[in-house]
Amino acid sequence: MKIFxxxxxxxxDKILIELKIPKxxxxxxxxxxxxxxxxxxxxxxxxxxxxxxxxxENGRIKAKPQMKLIKKNKGIAVYDADDGLxxxxxxxxxxxxxxxAKKNGIASIAxxxxxxxxxxxxxxxxxxxxxxxxxxxxxxxxxxxxxxxxGAFHGTNPYSFTTPINNKDYLxxxxxxxxxxxxxxxxxxxxxxxxxxxxxxxxxxxxxTDPYEAIALAPMGGKEYGHKGFGLSSSVEIMCGPLIGMAHxxxxxxxxxxxxxxxxxxxxxxxAISLDSFTTKKKYFNxxxxxxxxxxxxxxxxxxxxxxxxxxxxxxTSKHRLKYGIPIDKELKTDFLYLAKKFxxxxxx
Amino acid sequence: MKIFxxxxxxxxDKILIELKIPKxxxxxxxxxxxxxxxxxxxxxxxxxxxxxxxxxENGRIKAKPQMKLIKKNKGIAVYDADDGLxxxxxxxxxxxxxxxAKKNGIASIAxxxxxxxxxxxxxxxxxxxxxxxxxxxxxxxxxxxxxxxxGAFHGTNPYSFTTPINNKDYLxxxxxxxxxxxxxxxxxxxxxxxxxxxxxxxxxxxxxTDPYEAIALAPMGGKEYGHKGFGLSSSVEIMCGPLIGMAHxxxxxxxxxxxxxxxxxxxxxxxAISLDSFTTKKKYFNxxxxxxxxxxxxxxxxxxxxxxxxxxxxxxTSKHRLKYGIPIDKELKTDFLYLAKKFxxxxxx
Numbered sequence: 001m002k003i004f005x006x007x008x009x010x011x012x013d014k015i016l017i018e019l020k021i022p023k024x025x026x027x028x029x030x031x032x033x034x035x036x037x038x039x040x041x042x043x044x045x046x047x048x049x050x051x052x053x054x055x056x057e058n059g060r061i062k063a064k065p066q067m068k069l070i071k072k073n074k075g076i077a078v079y080d081a082d083d084g085l086x087x088x089x090x091x092x093x094x095x096x097x098x099x100x101a102k103k104n105g106i107a108s109i110a111x112x113x114x115x116x117x118x119x120x121x122x123x124x125x126x127x128x129x130x131x132x133x134x135x136x137x138x139x140x141x142x143x144x145x146x147x148x149x150x151g152a153f154h155g156t157n158p159y160s161f162t163t164p165i166n167n168k169d170y171l172x173x174x175x176x177x178x179x180x181x182x183x184x185x186x187x188x189x190x191x192x193x194x195x196x197x198x199x200x201x202x203x204x205x206x207x208x209t210d211p212y213e214a215i216a217l218a219p220m221g222g223k224e225y226g227h228k229g230f231g232l233s234s235s236v237e238i239m240c241g242p243l244i245g246m247a248h249x250x251x252x253x254x255x256x257x258x259x260x261x262x263x264x265x266x267x268x269x270x271x272a273i274s275l276d277s278f279t280t281k282k283k284y285f286n287x288x289x290x291x292x293x294x295x296x297x298x299x300x301x302x303x304x305x306x307x308x309x310x311x312x313x314x315x316x317t318s319k320h321r322l323k324y325g326i327p328i329d330k331e332l333k334t335d336f337l338y339l340a341k342k343f344x345x346x347x348x349x
Numbered sequence: 350m351k352i353f354x355x356x357x358x359x360x361x362d363k364i365l366i367e368l369k370i371p372k373x374x375x376x377x378x379x380x381x382x383x384x385x386x387x388x389x390x391x392x393x394x395x396x397x398x399x400x401x402x403x404x405x406e407n408g409r410i411k412a413k414p415q416m417k418l419i420k421k422n423k424g425i426a427v428y429d430a431d432d433g434l435x436x437x438x439x440x441x442x443x444x445x446x447x448x449x450a451k452k453n454g455i456a457s458i459a460x461x462x463x464x465x466x467x468x469x470x471x472x473x474x475x476x477x478x479x480x481x482x483x484x485x486x487x488x489x490x491x492x493x494x495x496x497x498x499x500g501a502f503h504g505t506n507p508y509s510f511t512t513p514i515n516n517k518d519y520l521x522x523x524x525x526x527x528x529x530x531x532x533x534x535x536x537x538x539x540x541x542x543x544x545x546x547x548x549x550x551x552x553x554x555x556x557x558t559d560p561y562e563a564i565a566l567a568p569m570g571g572k573e574y575g576h577k578g579f580g581l582s583s584s585v586e587i588m589c590g591p592l593i594g595m596a597h598x599x600x601x602x603x604x605x606x607x608x609x610x611x612x613x614x615x616x617x618x619x620x621a622i623s624l625d626s627f628t629t630k631k632k633y634f635n636x637x638x639x640x641x642x643x644x645x646x647x648x649x650x651x652x653x654x655x656x657x658x659x660x661x662x663x664x665x666t667s668k669h670r671l672k673y674g675i676p677i678d679k680e681l682k683t684d685f686l687y688l689a690k691k692f693x694x695x696x697x698x
Contacts, residue, residue, distance in 0.1 A: 104453065105424040235512075238520065242633050279592075287594065290596075290597065295599075301553070305497050
């Protein structure tokens with residue numbers, strides 16, 4: 001089953017109006033979720049809408065926050081999300097930081113007192129649209145073991161980087177510092193399938209493929225090289241916690257409750273670098289064109305899977321989903337129909 | 350067998366004098382190599398000295414380059430290494446960029462026309478000594494396959510991040526975006542051992558554990574998650590190539606020759622963020638202290654291997670090596686004795 005983004009947009013908008021979310025905030029939240037789903041990031045797109053609804057209804061996320069830029073000086077800015085929607089704050093901050101980078105060459109913005117902002121890549125992508133290199137980082141509550149640990153400590157702390165290739169395409173990197181997301185464990189449980197090896201641990205700290213035994217995710221790199229994923233995750237934690245005056249992720253309330261009424265006060269961190277900071281734009285675009293050309297000429301292991309540049313799969317997926325719609329599984333369908341009924345919205349699938 | 354850093358320093362200095370390297374450059378190269386070896390990064394420390402000697406002798410690296418800062422404006426600087434020693438240029442640039450970050454909050458410096466700079470972590474660490482968060486990136490020539498590829502394209506493109514924990518300790522992350530370095534393949538060949546799984550590929554693009562079959566490294570993450578290592582590597586490539594007007598790594602001459610006379614013109618990229626940019630230093634230090642405290646309280650899988658914060662192993666190694674010396678294997682011993690004989694230096698091991 002598939003759904004077109006225009007239909008999702010109308011449906012979400014009606015619910016958000018009921019929840020008294022201001023127009024601009026509704027637009028930005030919907031934009032962030034649909035952008036993710038269109039690109040194929042199903043784990044962080046429209047699937048999470050009902051979660052945000054729950055957070056707004058219960059007070060974890062404020063419907064009418066007083067978001068504001070509380071600091072802006074040379075290369076640095078701080079944007080206070082006032083416990084509102086992380087997506088809204090981060091999209092606003094993306095537009096601020098890219099403009100700062102235009103004047104200053106490089107700039108960074110911290111988003112404080114925020115909530116879950118969806119997919120990190122939405123914001124590095126937004127920055128890149130403004131002719132900059134964009135980075136986006138967020139911490140989350142504890143899901144991943146420290147290297148050699150036997151319990152959860154870091155979040156899935158993602159690394160995201162986007163830069164323009166030409167006037168319409170982007171090189172886009174967005175990955176979590178764990179091999180898999182926790183929802184893969186949940187799905188393996190409901191589908192009675194096994195997990196891949198070295199992606200999750202049991203309560204003794206041993207790697208397990210049994211989703212019921214899994215109590216924490218493992219950092220990317222697995223048994224031998226998990227110190228790499230752990231190190232990356234730690235650096236993201238510092239940027240989104242101590243460096244910007246927020247608590248580190250281990251001290252955050254759990255995303256999945258049971259408390260849905262207390263603001264979680266997450267931190268996000270964005271960096272923008274103007275494309276013409278170090279060389280001319282012309283030289284930059286020639287350079288990246290050459291890079292993509294050389295990369296695409298590389299032989300692939302399997303002729304049916306040509307080498308893709310980072311973000312190319314998302315580009316292909318976007319084209320397809322814009323034309324044919326966003327896939328919806330049974331779980332999401334149930335979710336949407338439940339919301340439609342609850343908010344008395346005429347909606348069918 | 351072990352050697353004290355003071356002895357190495359004197360030995361290297363004598364050779365570098367013979368090679369007509371100016372005093373300041375000798376000091377900085379030696380500092381970089383010894384810093385790496387003391388911290389335990391044996392692959393990038395004093396082991397590479399003879400390689401640099403060869404590069405200087407043959408002209409790839411200029412003995413007396415005219416290094417200079419060719420751009421400095423707000424958050425951006427460009428440092429031209431003029432085909433001199435990458436270590437020297439990057440240490441000088443580290444000190445420039447951290448000072449810029451103090452004024453501007455965040456700053457970045459590109460090092461252009463450079464040569465191999467050793468371990469990336471030396472420079473993020475140098476930045477962190479100046480009360481900043483430091484990032485250090487470099488590209489290298491082709492060693493790693495693109496995800497799904499069957500030949501080398503990216504370098505081992507490292508990610509390095511360092512930040513102070515207190516007035517003497519650092520949280521320090523420094524890892525390559527491949528699971529292993531190429532010299533592990535070389536060593537497995539000489540020791541007739543197998544490689545770990547999913548760290549290298551054969552000429553058909555299949556993962557191989559046979560070091561003789563290995564023709565390229567695999568991005569970290571292996572078969573299932575190698576797109577993550579590949580994405581990280583690609584972002585590093587953009588920062589060290591197109592963004593700063595340098596060629597991307599695939600177009601660089603090979604580090605290991607046969608051409609040792611043509612400058613390779615590598616790019617490096619450093620970022621510094623002042624610790625008091627977003628919050629007060631006091632709040633930052635309280636935050637990171639709490640983070641380390643919480644992390645150290647986590648249970649480890651094996652009681653003999655307590656949870657270490659990133660950089661803690663390097664701290665322990667440093668203490669040990671400062672007291673007992675840097676280990677030297679047979680290969681390095683042979684290398685040093687060869688150099689001693691060649692440069693007629695009274696040196697024994």
